[in-house]
Amino acid sequence: MTVTHSATEAGETPSLTPLIDMLSADMAGVNATIIDRMASEVPLIPQLAGHLIASGGKRMRPMMTVAGAMLGSDDAGKRAPAVKLATAVEFIHSATLLHDDVIDESKLRRGQDTANALWGNDASVLVGDFLFARAFELMVEAGDITVLGRLAAAAARITEGEIKQMAITGQPDTPVEDYFDVIGGKTAVLFSASAAAGIEITGAPAERVEAMRVYGMELGMAFQIMDDALDYTASAEQMGKNAGDDFADQKITLPTILAWQDGDAEERAFWQRTLGEADFAEGDLERAQALLTAHDAVNRSVTVAHEHAVKAGAALAPFIGDERTAPLARALADAALFAAHRAS
Amino acid sequence: MTVTHSATEAGETPSLTPLIDMLSADMAGVNATIIDRMASEVPLIPQLAGHLIASGGKRMRPMMTVAGAMLGSDDAGKRAPAVKLATAVEFIHSATLLHDDVIDESKLRRGQDTANALWGNDASVLVGDFLFARAFELMVEAGDITVLGRLAAAAARITEGEIKQMAITGQPDTPVEDYFDVIGGKTAVLFSASAAAGIEITGAPAERVEAMRVYGMELGMAFQIMDDALDYTASAEQMGKNAGDDFADQKITLPTILAWQDGDAEERAFWQRTLGEADFAEGDLERAQALLTAHDAVNRSVTVAHEHAVKAGAALAPFIGDERTAPLARALADAALFAAHRAS
Numbered sequence: 071m072t073v074t075h076s077a078t079e080a081g082e083t084p085s086l087t088p089l090i091d092m093l094s095a096d097m098a099g100v101n102a103t104i105i106d107r108m109a110s111e112v113p114l115i116p117q118l119a120g121h122l123i124a125s126g127g128k129r130m131r132p133m134m135t136v137a138g139a140m141l142g143s144d145d146a147g148k149r150a151p152a153v154k155l156a157t158a159v160e161f162i163h164s165a166t167l168l169h170d171d172v173i174d175e176s177k178l179r180r181g182q183d184t185a186n187a188l189w190g191n192d193a194s195v196l197v198g199d200f201l202f203a204r205a206f207e208l209m210v211e212a213g214d215i216t217v218l219g220r221l222a223a224a225a226a227r228i229t230e231g232e233i234k235q236m237a238i239t240g241q242p243d244t245p246v247e248d249y250f251d252v253i254g255g256k257t258a259v260l261f262s263a264s265a266a267a268g269i270e271i272t273g274a275p276a277e278r279v280e281a282m283r284v285y286g287m288e289l290g291m292a293f294q295i296m297d298d299a300l301d302y303t304a305s306a307e308q309m310g311k312n313a314g315d316d317f318a319d320q321k322i323t324l325p326t327i328l329a330w331q332d333g334d335a336e337e338r339a340f341w342q343r344t345l346g347e348a349d350f351a352e353g354d355l356e357r358a359q360a361l362l363t364a365h366d367a368v369n370r371s372v373t374v375a376h377e378h379a380v381k382a383g384a385a386l387a388p389f390i391g392d393e394r395t396a397p398l399a400r401a402l403a404d405a406a407l408f409a410a411h412r413a414s
Numbered sequence: 415m416t417v418t419h420s421a422t423e424a425g426e427t428p429s430l431t432p433l434i435d436m437l438s439a440d441m442a443g444v445n446a447t448i449i450d451r452m453a454s455e456v457p458l459i460p461q462l463a464g465h466l467i468a469s470g471g472k473r474m475r476p477m478m479t480v481a482g483a484m485l486g487s488d489d490a491g492k493r494a495p496a497v498k499l500a501t502a503v504e505f506i507h508s509a510t511l512l513h514d515d516v517i518d519e520s521k522l523r524r525g526q527d528t529a530n531a532l533w534g535n536d537a538s539v540l541v542g543d544f545l546f547a548r549a550f551e552l553m554v555e556a557g558d559i560t561v562l563g564r565l566a567a568a569a570a571r572i573t574e575g576e577i578k579q580m581a582i583t584g585q586p587d588t589p590v591e592d593y594f595d596v597i598g599g600k601t602a603v604l605f606s607a608s609a610a611a612g613i614e615i616t617g618a619p620a621e622r623v624e625a626m627r628v629y630g631m632e633l634g635m636a637f638q639i640m641d642d643a644l645d646y647t648a649s650a651e652q653m654g655k656n657a658g659d660d661f662a663d664q665k666i667t668l669p670t671i672l673a674w675q676d677g678d679a680e681e682r683a684f685w686q687r688t689l690g691e692a693d694f695a696e697g698d699l700e701r702a703q704a705l706l707t708a709h710d711a712v713n714r715s716v717t718v719a720h721e722h723a724v725k726a727g728a729a730l731a732p733f734i735g736d737e738r739t740a741p742l743a744r745a746l747a748d749a750a751l752f753a754a755h756r757a758s
Contacts, residue, residue, distance in 0.1 A: 112577045169543060173536045192517045195539060196577050199513060202543070203569035206550055210563035218562070219554035225547035233456045233540050 084407035089133065092398055096136040096149065096156075097129065103157040107204060118185050118197045122164055130293070131163050131264045132156035137402055138268025138282045141395050145272075151212040152268045155221070158212070159264040161205035162225055166256075168198035170232070174319055217267045224263035231255020240320040240348070242330045242341040249327055250291070253298075258290030265289075281388050285402065288382035292410045295375035298323035299368050302359055314355040320345050324374065326358075328367040337361055375410040382406035428751035433477065436742055440480040440493065440500075441473065447501040451548060462529050462541045466508055474637070474753075475507050475608045476500035481746055482612025482626045485739050489616075495556040496612045499565070502556070503608040505549035506569055510600075512542035514576070518663055561611045568607035575599020584664040584692070586674045586685040593671055594635070597642075602634030609633075625732050629746065632726035636754045639719035642667035643712045646703055658699040664689050668718060670702075672711040681705055719754040726750035 090097075108119040139152030171184040172191045186194040202225070209218045235252045238244045265286030270279045301316040302325055316323055322345065330341050340357065343349045362368050383403035389395040390403075434441075452463040483496030515528040516535045530538040546569070553562045579596045582588045609630030614623045645660040646669055660667055666689065674685050684701065687693045706712050727747030733739040734747075 110574055112574050112581070114577055114581065115574070166543075169539050173539060191535075192580060193577070195513050195517060196573050196580070199510075199546070200570060200573035200577070202546060203566060203573060206566040207563065207570055210559055210566055213559065215554055215557065215559050215562070218559070219551065222547060222550040222554050226544060226551055229540050229544035229547055230454060230456050230459070233458055233537070233544070236536060236540070237456070237458065 135268035142272030261290030262286035479612035486616030605634030606630035
């Protein structure tokens with residue numbers, strides 16, 4: 071099946087801008103709801119949550135929900151509950167970020183001090199719990215228990231993915247399938263459920279809900295693989311986090327798995343000492359980067375991400391074939407290619 | 415309004431046993447569901463969750479749900495979804511315990527090593543998140559979005575209560591109203607929502623749902639006040655946790671508030687140095703206990719707990735006045751008195 075991407079057609083660099091423009095009216099509602107619903111009589115909650123949420127992620131997950139709803143219906147009334155779902159999705163994501171920063175003992179995220187660095191781990195754990203609970207309140211208000219079940223299942227799978235990630239941490243010989251399983255759970259499932267929930271709540275047919283589920287899943291895979299690849303190439307300024315964080319945290323990601331698989335005994339001993347045993351010395355990050363370059367591991371990871379982005383676009387075929395939904399579907403396909411294009 | 419308690423009628427020590435006996439059949443279903451639904455392909459989840467859940471709390475919260483359902487209906491079919499809700503309630507409670515132990519850096523709970531002491535903070539944060547998400551999956555299966563909303567709101571209020579508790583930590587001059595606000599959120603709201611959810615899902619009339627909501631709220635207040643009072647009197651063996659934990663954690667509880675209010679300048683300086691500034695010296699816990707005794711602060715706290723227990727029983731009047739529900743209602747009233755009787 072051939073899918074037409076507007077960017078690839080024109081041979082241009084894919085961009086997120088068309089999608090952002092098409093979603094801007096509904097996303098304004100989401101942003102207002104985010105501010106409104108992080109309110110609490112307990113001042114620390116809006117302070118801490120606001121620090122994280124205002125620090126400016128791209129809001130990719132709520133954009134998935136809003137886009138799904140627009141593909142599902144032109145009727146703003148039918149799309150209204152999707153604004154609450156989109157807010158819920160951002161709160162779930164924010165809760166996992168707060169807890170991740172506690173777990174990783176991160177001090178920097180998106181170029182700013184992390185909440186745990188500023189307010190302590192205790193506050194980050196509890197405000198994460200609050201956002202998680204508030205997310206479910208919002209889903210209840212959206213009023214569709216099937217959609218709620220989809221997002222609740224996603225939330226459970228996120229934590230399973232994170233726990234699996236803990237299990238492979240420090241295991242440089244991790245099979246690539248285990249890595250895909252981890253990022254499928256910890257990242258792609260929420261993209262997927264976000265996209266599917268948005269269209270499902272408008273009452274769209276099951277095959278269109280499924281198309282958005284697959285789109286979100288493939289986009290999420292592309293997104294996380296790119297994130298992991300960039301960790302070894304970008305500067306702290308570009309990434310908004312500390313470069314080489316994953317290395318220091320003994321995280322096993324696609325580039326390190328590829329370099330391990332292709333490495334000789336001496337190289338594997340290096341990965342085992344560093345990623346395996348956290349026995350780090352001056353210059354180890356540079357050595358790791360040199361080995362990744364020698365095995366073309368970052369570029370090969372970007373290629374895998376790109377393949378997922380193409381699959382994401384292909385999943386949108388039912389919407390590309392429908393005049394009403396084609397422009398937005400093309401923008402979504404471009405957004406997927408954009409996600410896999412950042413460093414290539 | 416006069417309420418008849420079977421224990422007080424007979425002038426006996428109140429007991430939990432009649433309630434446990436009456437609920438045993440339905441609680442067997444809850445226990446089986448707990449085991450079944452903490453399963454995961456990720457081995458750490460059942461290991462860690464099982465360690466906590468098998469370590470034998472009294473399952474007071476799921477008992478509230480099951481009791482509510484029995485008050486609502488004699489029809490086992492109508493009560494079936496309450497088993498899922500009861501399991502969800504226990505999972506929410508377990509998630510908060512896992513996160514609390516991380517926050518308090520506790521090493522001992524119910525006489526056993528805490529999960530964070532055995533598996534680390536990372537695992538406790540994530541498995542707590544998993545249990546929380548799984549709880550919502552169970553509520554979705556129970557199928558009533560109104561009940562789900564009640565429990566989601568309770569979950570948000572629990573974390574607000576915990577965050578407020580952080581805010582008063584180390585403030586020995588905390589007003590007693592702030593303490594009641596904290597324990598209302600962190601403890602009583604879940605008892606309350608558990609009890610109300612159980613009867614609500616059977617389709618019982620609103621005033622009976624409200625009666626159980628009030629019962630659970632008052633019981634929860636009694637329960638937490640007793641827990642706080644016993645922290646200064648019981649041995650580690652009796653409590654299953656470290657005696658004086660609250661003191662070392664600078665927690666402000668009803669006994670310390672009463673002792674502060676009645677203390678002279680020298681005594682307040684002691685509370686300020688210890689609870690306020692965490693500047694602890696040998697013999698400080700003994701001094702704190704002596705001051706509490708001098709001001710009768712533990713006994714007065716137990717009296718406050720007892721007043722809440724009496725109010726809990728009084729809330730059950732609609733069930734006491736109904737022949738079908740009277741025996742169980744009396745057992746619930748006894749359970750409330752039992753909760754406020756442990757140390758008196």
